[in-house]
Amino acid sequence: MLLIHEVIANPKAREIYLTIRKHGTVSKQSLLDESGLTISTLTRILDELLSMELLIDVGFGESTGGRRPILYETNPAYAYLLGLEISRTRAKLLLMDFHLQLLGEYTWNMDAGLTPEHLMESLQEEAQRMLASVSLDFSRVAGLGIGAVGPLDRRAGVILNPARFAAPGWSQVPIKEELEQRLGVPVYLDNGANTALLGEYWASSNRMQHHLLYLHAGIGLRSAIMNDGRLLYGMIDTEGAVGQMIIEGSGLPPHIPGGNAGAWESYVSVQTLERQARDAWRLGSSGLLHGLAESAEQLEFAHLIEALQARDPVVVRLFNEMAVYCGIGLANLINILHPEEVILGGPLFLAAEDFYQEATRIALERTYYREQYNVRFTRSRLRERSVAAGACAMVLQELTN
Structure with missing residues (x-):
């Protein structure tokens, strides 16, 4: 899966895409006012993003006296996201679309039998099952985000030595490398509080x-x-x-x-x-x-x-x-x-x-x-899904920033 800045070569077009993503749903007139672009340039950029299936138009907004404005959103079906929470009590896997809407969910109890190897094997099976249930495969997945109990090395993708895990083996786990090999998609790691905050931010209307x-x-x-x-x-x-x-x-x-x-x-x-x-x-x-x-x-x-x-x-x-x-x-x-x-x-x-x-x-x-x-x-707002949903948002952020 290419990064958005690799897909959208034009910096102005990338800026318009990110503006629409941040607002959720936005009219052409609002984009015109916010961007400072000419109507012809903005129209060309929007047509380009629509043709690349990065955007969709979602009908018309309310009229303020003239013609009703066309409304745009980023395309929720452009790609799909996997998010994993690893805490001391549970592991939770979510499948979400590009709008962070939930498509599938599975939870494991972090008992004495859930070693890293066992979790990764089971995760691969459950991810395949989730994708098949909505007629998708790994070619449509942009990546897997992981929000885990620390300490960890997020750049290297290694869970270091978390305390109070029931199962053995949760020390110096190169989870990014191992899951990338298993799943064939990019994997990103951060601590669970960070991904939870990221999830709450994108779940907010403000x-x-x-x-x-x-x-x-x-x-x-x-x-x-x-x-x-x-x-x-x-x-x-x-x-x-x-x-x-x-x-x-x-x-x-x-x-x-x-x-x-x-x-x-x-x-x-x-x-x-x-x-x-x-x-x-x-x-x-x-x-x-x-x-x-x-x-x-x-x-x-x-x-x-x-x-x-x-x-x-x-x-x-x-x-x-x-x-x-x-x-x-x-x-x-x-x-x-x-x-x-x-x-x-x-x-x-x-x-x-x-x-x-x-x-x-x-x-x-x-x-x-x-x-x-x-x-x-x-x-x-996301309650027990906040860490895993935020892990999905982390993948989205990595792709679009």
Whole structure:
């Protein structure tokens, strides 16, 4: 699959294509106003892009007094995209069109048997099955994007040494090279927070925002930053480093080897919540928790959500206390980065309304210049598909930038 700048040799034509992609649906008059081109030049470019099947016209817009304007979109069937999430709990594969509309989906549990080799073998089979179900084959696939738990080397395409994977073998995995050989398509790798933010950006109807912050709260804390539609990268993959922000100087011991005492992730994570709830079960302070699990070790996050919805006072207190710590850490990030919008994903934000409301309230309360600086909070629009959908968007971005 050729890159768009290789397909569209004319820089002005490429600019028009990218403008239409960013807007979604746009009229010829809007393109004329925005581009500054003459009507004859713009018409020639649009005809060229239509003939190459990069664009389609989708009818007419509303009249503002004269003739109804023709509306254009990028062609969703120009090529197709595969996106893979690799997290500590699951792997998820999506098939999407060039508009990031979902065509197929498959999920694996990241159990002790899902080694890298097993996942890659199964992925090849499932991708072929998905494509066949919509009468496609790999010749129509522009690439596979992967959003994975770090640390990783995104340029080399290697998953380095992620912690807390159930299966062996998830260290120094050259996943880009191996999957390119298996599938015969380009493969791109980034951390899951970055791809999730990319997915949320393209799922939004407002792509004119300049500064975005994404935070995922689940087994750990992961973050990503976007400026003017582009992800910001440091010298190394730092997706999970936000969880090592110290919020209590002589606080709880770290969850991971080499982590910081008093780190944010020690106070805000599904693991921490489950550990606290298991302590409560052993103390017998919640009858409801005893009814949900026969032993403390059997208590899981889904049980805690059930208890929260039943307004069990012990569980409500645990979620509220964690939300305070979450809000303090969020305020620290906001005061440093000053995003326009903070997008919150992961099970803690998506499954627990009280947690989301309290954490954002605390964050706003601790935000400097809060009267003048109106940061917006939203929850993930793509929810459990955000990482894999964003991995598809990463392929699209690689092709079109």
